[in-house]
Amino acid sequence: MAMRIKKNIALSESGFIFHPSTGDSYSVNPIGLEILNLMKAGQSSEEIKAHMLEHYRVDGDSFEKDFYDFQVMLRTYKLVEDHE
Amino acid sequence: MQKKAYERPVIQRVQTGITSKVGAQYGNRPVTDIDGVPVKQLIERYGSPVFVLSERKIRQNLEAANRAFKTRYPKVQFAWSYKTNYLNAVCRAFHQAGSWAEVVSRFEYEKALKNGVPGPKILFNGPDKTDEDLRLAIQHDSPIHIDHLDELYRLHAIADEVDHKPRVAIRINMDTGVYPMWDRFGFNYENGQAWDALNKIMTMGKLELIGLHTHIGTYMMSASAYHIAATKMADLALGLRNRYGKVVTYIDMGGGFASHNTLKGSYLKGADAVPSMDDYAEAIASALLSAGFNQDELPWLYLETGRALIDDAGFLLGTVISNKRLSDGRKATIMDFGVNILFTSFWYDHKISPAQDSSSYAEDSVLYGPLCMNIDVVREHVTLPPLHAGDQVVVHYVGAYNITQSMQFITLRPAVVMIDHKGTPHLIKQVESLETLERGEVTPDYLNEIGL
Amino acid sequence: MSKPRYTIAVTGLNAIDSPGPGMAVIRGLRDAESFDVRIIGLSYENLEPGIYMHDLVDKTYQVPYPSEGQEVLLNRLEYIHRQEQLDFLYPNFDAELFNFIKLEGVLAQKGIRMVLPTVDQFEARHKINLYKYGKEHGILVPRAEMVFSPADIARVIGSFEFPVVVKGKYYDTGIAYNLQQAQQHFHKISAKWGLPILIQAFVHGTEVNVCAIGDGKGTTLGAVPMRKLYITDKGKAWAGITLDDENLLEITQRVIGATHWRGPLELEFMKTTEDAYYLLEINPRFPAWCYLTVGAGQNQIESLVNLAMGKEVQPFDSYEVGKLFIRYSEDMIVNISEFEQISTTGEL
Missing domain, CATH: 3.40.50.20 (Rossmann fold)
Known part of the structure; x- marks a missing residue:
């Protein structure tokens, strides 16, 4: 199951995100940006988790908790599609 | 392949108008050790949270204060304010470096005696001294600073019973241009109460008046208030000389010098806004030197500085318990230390540093303590790099009042460690246990069996 | 060259x-x-x-x-x-x-x-110290009392005539026509800016301002008086005009001479119908309308840079009267x- 970033949302390399339908801007840290790019590429949550565990010094539980919180914020900011 | 360092993914709305990022990049330098001892190691050895005091810093502060005053005034004596931090190791460090003791209660007085301070070098302040306390102080020949008329009359009565004259000073309060005025302690200068008390002492002749004491307030942001206070004290001292030919040994200017903490609601950082020790010294010394004392009758200047000498020597090390997301989207971080051991978080915005390397990306959050109580807020708003459960932080400027005012509420009080000038940590107070908490409790027999 | x-x-x-x-x-x-x-x-x-x-x-x-x-x-x-x-x-x-x-x-x-004022100059001109400051330097300042509680207001209010101005330590001002109103302002302002609150005598008149620079040795290097012609609902000047007013210049020179003010400053006055000038505030920086001084022939902004660079800076001795500034936004x-x-x- 993949959470989808809204199509009209552009991610810049600096971690700056502009939401064209609300006018709000967001910033993400480098890890957040990497995750968003993976989401944008259509990867599922499981794939993203596997990718992160492979590349970063973090255990599965810790990442899952942080990832969950990150997704909550993406939903709060309405950056993802409502229907998955 | 070497794995990369992990950090929590963070997304934040870009505040139009507000950018905290640039400032935060410089403000959140990690503090990984205290006087060369790694934070990690201290927590491993003594538990988390733990108070850490730097003896090096304590001695440097006292030295700097001595230098500030002694380069401007020839006769200066510091007395360590016990209530600020009365752990014996701390008191003894101050005494070893030349400080006398300043106490405001019976148990503090006894502590000072036990720490080996000679009676004449213990200044006894405060509004609550019983007859027994007074007798004890007289027996050890300690200067007694009289707070109110009732105390003065009781001292007159006790003086008749003892074989030597009690040595006393009176506490003076006054208008120094800083409000609200601390007029609840001592005798007022402006309305004549002070002279009234002095006249009583001088005409009765039962007490030996050796000094004048004042303490104009706490966390004084203005050095000029001390100039006014010292001028008024000198005026009283010279008045005694003129009226009675009485030369007092000392003028005690009390304490109240500010530390580097940032008071809540203050726009500027505390460290930037408060006067320096040199400013305070200049204000007081210039007032005394220009007051018109005969060179050979210049009074000693006593100082009871507490906070300014120890606040920045104290650190609280703690650990993140959990991160939470509040209903309004704000980030909340729960620490393992709360307001019961960090009492000063009620009036300071304490500076808090991460204790491990972290990115420059900062996020806003609320810092909560571990108590199951809504009031347990350490910082209402703080910008820190993303912290994970288990990460450690250092709270700065906590050496004054926190250890003496902390209480066992829901959690017990932590260990206190002092790092000596060579960088060796010493446990100076053990972490508390249920036993500590229940000491002194008595359960009536009929409650022995509860039958559940 | x-x-x-x-x-x-x-x-x-x-x-x-x-x-x-x-x-x-x-x-x-x-x-x-x-x-x-x-x-x-x-x-x-x-x-x-x-x-x-x-x-x-x-x-x-x-x-x-x-x-x-x-x-x-x-x-x-x-x-x-x-x-x-x-x-x-x-x-x-x-x-x-x-x-x-x-x-x-x-x-x-x-x-x-x-080119900045000293800490002492900066503190002394602070709102809560201004009354004392005026007394020390022989400049009229509306009488003010510091208060710390609503009860304090009741105590001091008798010595004032209504209306009185209730001022916060840093910002916010209210005008009160009776004790109750003054106490209401006290609560509102102190909740936001803390204590003390100032109770100040209300002075009727026209507000006039001076933009000036001092060399730190007592000399006024430039001074241009201005009256606001149009004020926004936030109390900011949207248009103003330079004035010919010897009294204002004389008071400005007195302030700068007595304090050895260093750097730019804005003096805010209330000129009464009897032609008395009450100093309301000293701002320790250029005001937003300082470009009018350039337009009137005194580039005070340029002078301070030259002063800092160690150049000889001659005091301006004149400016054009009747020059207007009209602000615009785009x-x-x-x-x-x-x-x-x-x-x-x-x-x-």
Whole structure:
């Protein structure tokens, strides 16, 4: 199951995100940006988790908790599609 | 392949108008050790949270204060304010470096005696001294600073019973241009109460008046208030000389010098806004030197500085318990230390540093303590790099009042460690246990069996 | 003869409806005849219009809020100095001045000059000290009493005539026509700005202001009086006109002479119908309308830079009376990439 970033949302390399339908801007840290790019590429949550565990010094539980919180914020900011 | 360092993914709305990022990049330098001892190691050895005091810093502060005053005034004596931090190791460090003791209660007085301070070098302040306390102080020949008329009359009565004259000073309060005025302690200068008390002492002749004491307030942001206070004290001292030919040994200017903490609601950082020790010294010394004392009758200047000498020597090390997301989207971080051991978080915005390397990306959050109580807020708003459960932080400027005012509420009080000038940590107070908490409790027999 | 070229950093780029003085100061610098400039904007927030006005500001760096402390500010200024080699810096906000005054010595060693009042001058002119200040220097200041509780107001109010002005320590003012109103203002203002609150005698009249500069030795290097012609609902001048008023100039010289004021200042007066001048406030910086001094023939902004550079600066002895300033606003068109850049890198 993949959470989808809204199509009209552009991610810049600096971690700056502009939401064209609300006018709000967001910033993400480098890890957040990497995750968003993976989401944008259509990867599922499981794939993203596997990718992160492979590349970063973090255990599965810790990442899952942080990832969950990150997704909550993406939903709060309405950056993802409502229907998955 | 070497794995990369992990950090929590963070997304934040870009505040139009507000950018905290640039400032935060410089403000959140990690503090990984205290006087060369790694934070990690201290927590491993003594538990988390733990108070850490730097003896090096304590001695440097006292030295700097001595230098500030002694380069401007020839006769200066510091007395360590016990209530600020009365752990014996701390008191003894101050005494070893030349400080006398300043106490405001019976148990503090006894502590000072036990720490080996000679009676004449213990200044006894405060509004609550019983007859027994007074007798004890007289027996050890300690200067007694009289707070109110009732105390003065009781001292007159006790003086008749003892074989030597009690040595006393009176506490003076006054208008120094800083409000609200601390007029609840001592005798007022402006309305004549002070002279009234002095006249009583001088005409009765039962007490030996050796000094004048004042303490104009706490966390004084203005050095000029001390100039006014010292001028008024000198005026009283010279008045005694003129009226009675009485030369007092000392003028005690009390304490109240500010530390580097940032008071809540203050726009500027505390460290930037408060006067320096040199400013305070200049204000007081210039007032005394220009007051018109005969060179050979210049009074000693006593100082009871507490906070300014120890606040920045104290650190609280703690650990993140959990991160939470509040209903309004704000980030909340729960620490393992709360307001019961960090009492000063009620009036300071304490500076808090991460204790491990972290990115420059900062996020806003609320810092909560571990108590199951809504009031347990350490910082209402703080910008820190993303912290994970288990990460450690250092709270700065906590050496004054926190250890003496902390209480066992829901959690017990932590260990206190002092790092000596060579960088060796010493446990100076053990972490508390249920036993500590229940000491002194008595359960009536009929409650022995509860039958559940 | 070729002119020197200075790199000058300026804060207060918030040219909004309650504007900071930065853009006016920059225009004064660009009009300077004795030197050329490269202007470095220093911004606190990412929507300060000056950041995006590239014809006036060559490059902008974000700086930390004053509440972040001097050390953080110094670090940032050192970084900016490495990129730009600053010659001079013009702080323009009340709230930041204290930090800059404290850093003056350190920055001067690095070659960044400023012309600022001393800490003592800065503190003495503070609202809560002004009455005393006026008494010491023989200048009329509306009588004021500090109060710490609503009961205090009841105690002092008898010595005032209604209405009275109720003032906060830093900002906010209310006018009260009876004790109850004064106490209401007290609660409202003290909740926001803390204690003390000032109870001040209300002075009827016309508000007149002076923009002036002092050399720190008692000499007034320039002074231009102005009356506001139109005031916005925020109380800011939207138009004003220079005045011929010897009394105002004389009082200004007295203030600067007595205090040895160093740097720019704005004096706010209330001129009564009996032609008495009550000093209401001393702002320790240029006002947002300071470009009017340039228009009236006194480029005070240029003078202070030359003073800092050790040049001989002659005091201005005249200005054009009857010059107006009329403020205007316009909408700039800005690409989001610029907003992104200042928001993420802190530079544009």
